Amino acid sequence: MPSAGPPRVANPFWLHSGAGFVSNAGPTVNPAELAKPFVHTYPSYVPGRPVEDVARDLGLDPSCIIKMASNENPFGPSPLAAEAAKRAIEQGQYYPDGGCYALRARLAAFHGLQPGQFVIGNGSNEVIELIGHVFLGAGDEVVMGSPEFVVYRLVSLLFGAKPVEVPLVNFRNDLSALARAVTPRTKVVVVSTPNNPTGAATPAEELIAFIRGLPERVIVVVDEAYRDFADAPPDILPLIREGRNVIGLRTFSKVYGLAALRIGYGYASAEMAGLLDRVRQPFNVNAVAQAAATAALDDQAFRDRCVEGNRTGMRRLEKGFTEMGLKWVPSQANFILVKVGDGATTFDALQRKGVIVRPVANYGLPEWLRVTVGTAGQNERLLAELAAVLR
Numbered sequence: 001m002p003s004a005g006p007p008r009v010a011n012p013f014w015l016h017s018g019a020g021f022v023s024n025a026g027p028t029v030n031p032a033e034l035a036k037p038f039v040h041t042y043p044s045y046v047p048g049r050p051v052e053d054v055a056r057d058l059g060l061d062p063s064c065i066i067k068m069a070s071n072e073n074p075f076g077p078s079p080l081a082a083e084a085a086k087r088a089i090e091q092g093q094y095y096p097d098g099g100c101y102a103l104r105a106r107l108a109a110f111h112g113l114q115p116g117q118f119v120i121g122n123g124s125n126e127v128i129e130l131i132g133h134v135f136l137g138a139g140d141e142v143v144m145g146s147p148e149f150v151v152y153r154l155v156s157l158l159f160g161a162k163p164v165e166v167p168l169v170n171f172r173n174d175l176s177a178l179a180r181a182v183t184p185r186t187k188v189v190v191v192s193t194p195n196n197p198t199g200a201a202t203p204a205e206e207l208i209a210f211i212r213g214l215p216e217r218v219i220v221v222v223d224e225a226y227r228d229f230a231d232a233p234p235d236i237l238p239l240i241r242e243g244r245n246v247i248g249l250r251t252f253s254k255v256y257g258l259a260a261l262r263i264g265y266g267y268a269s270a271e272m273a274g275l276l277d278r279v280r281q282p283f284n285v286n287a288v289a290q291a292a293a294t295a296a297l298d299d300q301a302f303r304d305r306c307v308e309g310n311r312t313g314m315r316r317l318e319k320g321f322t323e324m325g326l327k328w329v330p331s332q333a334n335f336i337l338v339k340v341g342d343g344a345t346t347f348d349a350l351q352r353k354g355v356i357v358r359p360v361a362n363y364g365l366p367e368w369l370r371v372t373v374g375t376a377g378q379n380e381r382l383l384a385e386l387a388a389v390l391r
């Protein structure tokens, strides 16, 4: 309740709100008691640290910090996408087209599918959640590799489903073990290829044969976030055309450099896409993101240059790690796992030098760091700082 003036006893929890002094001491009934029980043990997502956050924390100049932690595109977005975004913000007073008409049409041409075969999300993360909304509940099982992109585990838990985690072998999905893990309760099987956090890809023919061998009632999510960087990625369109319940997931956050705008999509049969689309929020994808993504698809020359820049950077990091005597995992993505001994300490020391990478202990890899391939300058700096830290 707003009060007439400041409290007589100094209390750090009293804030001036403009409308008077209000208590920030907390409600009398603790909302924690009202929350659903699973929330208390729910493991929240821990993102790569933003530059500004690290700068504030360590008293560093943000312009001296480089972030190689979240598999973003170090070359930025296409200038065409940036232009389209600027034009779109000028119409910012209007709600976006909730149906994403123009983007769907562009995607349909890009993939050779119908516009109704897409579901567009606020990042592909949202599409993963939509899959949970439509298909997952208590008693369902979601079969996935371990480690696999952590959001699959989180979304399974969010909907009361059980993540069934099958250890990778040599950093790659073990397809026969995944197939053996399928039970009558299995609702969804997930394969990210290339995998995050390992960067290892599942060979195309093996993946397609694996999916064809699964019971038809099982929904397969093929997460293709890093597909653009891979040498011979699988093509799941024939499976969709055969009527398999396969959902391909793509994102504009990686090769298209639009992570800040949050936009990604799923493609599948029209029936599948329609179900997922039904449960999304009315304006889940903002107009700036829609415009930028549509323009990004038009600039495939920029995309190709980014892929090439990533390839060159990857070779440089591999060479640098080898020269330091460090083990690394061959990657088909825009990041690479490197074994540094004590991941947490090395992460911390690099961060103090203004280089943000990703510790992966949460993925069961405490001795490793995941490093996003940067620009040529960023790669050199990472290698130099890492050598200094490990010396």
Ligand SMILES: Cc1ncc(COP(=O)(O)O)c(C=O)c1O
Pocket: 070, 071, 122, 123, 124, 125, 126, 149, 192, 195, 196, 223, 225, 226, 250, 251, 252, 253, 259, 262, 263, 264
């Ligand atoms: C394998 C994988 N899938 C999906 C995503 C989510 O991407 P976004 O929500 O930015 O589209 C990521 C992000 O890092 C990822 O690594």
